Amino acid sequence: MTSTLIKHARVVMGENKLVKCDLLLKDGLIAELAEDLVCEADHIVDAKMALLLPGLIDVHVHFREPGFADKETIATGSSAAARGGFTTVFAMPNLNPVVDNVAVLQNMQALNRRDAVVKIKQYAAISAGLTANKVDDLPALAKAGAIAFTNDGKGVQTADTMYQAMQAAAKVHKVLVAHVEDDSLIHAGVMNAGPSAKALGLPGASKLSETSQLARDLMIAKATGVHYHVAHLSALESVELIRIAKQHSINVTAEVSPHHLLLDDSMIVKDDANMKMNPPLRSADDRAALIAGLLDGTIDMVATDHAPHTDREKAQSMLTAPNGVTGIETSFPLLYTHLVKPGIMTWHRLLEVMNQKAAEVFGLTDAATKLAVGQPADLALFDIDHAHTIRADEFASKGSNSPFINWTIFGQTQATWVNGKQVYAAERSEAWQNVI
Template sequence: MKILLRNAKRLLENGELESCDVLVDEGKVKEINASIEIEELDRTIDCEGNLLTPGFIDVHIHLREPGGEHKETIKTGTKAAARGGFTTVCSMPNTNPVPDCEETINSLLDKIEQDATVRVLPYASITKGLKGEELTDIESLSKLNIFAFTDDGVGIQTADAMLRAMRKAAENNKAIVAHCEDNSIVYGGVVHDGDVSNRLNLPGIPSLSESVQIARDVLLAEAAGCHYHVCHVSTKESVRVIRDAKKAGIKVTAEVTPHHLLLNEEMVLRDDANYKMNPPLRSKADQQALMDGLIDGTIDFIATDHAPHSEDEKAQGFLKAPFGIVGLETAFPLLYTNLVNTGEISLKQLVDWLTIKPATVFDLPYGKLAEGEIADLTLINLEAETIIDKYTLYSKGKNTPFHNWNVTGVPILTIYEGEIVYEEDKNA
């Protein structure tokens, strides 16, 4: 499909905006110029001075299929991704069956090919059945089209299992991506062990349960020579450990979620499981440490940890409801409104944390708006104002604490490999 995007604005390296036309053909960005004149187009789109960025990349989402289709499917989840401006997403392996062998992974890849609206790079599990015991065949699975290895949702409890996995992953040039949680000091917690647990009389999850496992793992990663990536960092101690590990030359990278940047435990006012996620919302001091870590490069980029659940499941309250909130469709507007518009970060920083930074960390050929690159593109109306309405989300999951939040900055067009996969209905 040959598309001419007229009158767009793109971000330059210095953070300034430049007006441009962009020609897309055969799945690639063919030309970027101040003005492009060409005939025989399939479509001309007037961007009306809106911001054109590379398609967003999210290395941490849950699509729930197979086994959890009442929560989300590959089809609904990737449509939600496209609406949120994401063109590459990496799906976690806590499904049923778990993608822990060639048969289940190939079946998953077939389903992705059939149903996905955007690019889906699935994880394989580190251990069989996510049980933390027997390792998967990391060597053979690395030959398949998988992104990396993780047991996300549960921490690897023994140093021996993690070290063996890291050595195998390093041999096969794959990353180990870790949900860090020492189960022996979780104590059945459902919220942060602090103000909120005391206020609501709920069992708390100590910060230490996360940070001590990261501290263990960075030393194991150093010994194994493995790329070790930390999921959804949530505590100031974790940030400190990662910062020190990077200074020591250990190949450790990390992500933070929009909800941990924008919320803290003080915002949990009642027993509302739309605020229940793992790791939980921590203290204000933790929240500030995450922001500081992102700005100074200790934390490499932002990932949503999109985790849809049914409304019935989430209605059970903190003690019984599953962990997790949705995030694909709300990420950019929330971050732009609450961090860029407030002057805490720049627009260039935000776009980089959603595009080139994750691409660079994982050596992906995406995240760039340049001639010759893959035409994964997102058009954003930075002036558009809207109210987040969970009932209009494309995702099956409506579990968000951001319902009724006022936001500015809305993705209005998403192009994946040169094809339009989402376009805002101006008549809606």
């Protein structure tokens, strides 16, 4: 295996300090690091004082293959992950076929190994087809290597199904991940119920769809002792419920998406399907509560819910277009630009919510969580000094359905390594170069 010496990088030291550092990558691991390394290597990368971090971890992505390859494939999705600085991602099971039995899971694992340029952990479904009331054979799926269980895209509609699933997940010591949504309370809503929906003449969806099912699940989680993880929080009341649950020692963790942190429904000023996602963008007060919850530890991590669709699908009205936006290529620069750069969030906390908490919650042993000798050489290099405008034509993903097109950001990825192998290099970038 070749070796790589990364020169003149900046790394995070302590809570919020950046210091100069060189790293040697060898045999898939970080072999040495010091302020000024002098050693031989097959490749030398001049980081030009760009920021070097452990590779980011995203516990919530949709790579669409098999079944929906016109939207995304494992190859394009993992390339998008690498372009975003992510080295480990968790793929959702809402595919065709749904990953709800061992044979399909094993096939997915084989496809992931064959086509991905980053590490993919595969979720399995809680119940057949994501909608059945009968719980899948979770012990067999766990034994076959499912990272965790979720019916993402669908809320578990009956309390007894969730109760059985939590009991089964607890027995095999796996996390149960919930998409909390009571279908009976959606009322065909396509955006948050509120003034913006009324102004646009679009049907609104109440927060009760999320919060009522979350309250139900937290009580079941308390009764079963399962590790319960809540996907894509969107509501102020949801943050409050998680906070109270943690105070009462319920084993719960939660994630929030970049779009719910940076957007709210007041920003939807026209019928624009690139602003349509599930859960929908809520109010400014909800958004403020999500940021506060992320800062104080109530919300444990950021997950993109990367959900690519075709241009044709997203050209429709919000009434008929599918839910979901892309996010894995813009997540880090958006959070750096809007939270870290202005001093709202420390570097230490950003590393926690984009890497360390995910590894801790899901028990990852093959992902770097810090820059240290012996850690996997999963790394990403970011240019935090120069502005960049997000363009629809630059994505590695097949999908360009992003609400952040034309936003100006700092923190573009310059290079990404997985197990010491470079899997992404920014085109025409002067922030890195190889000298052999």
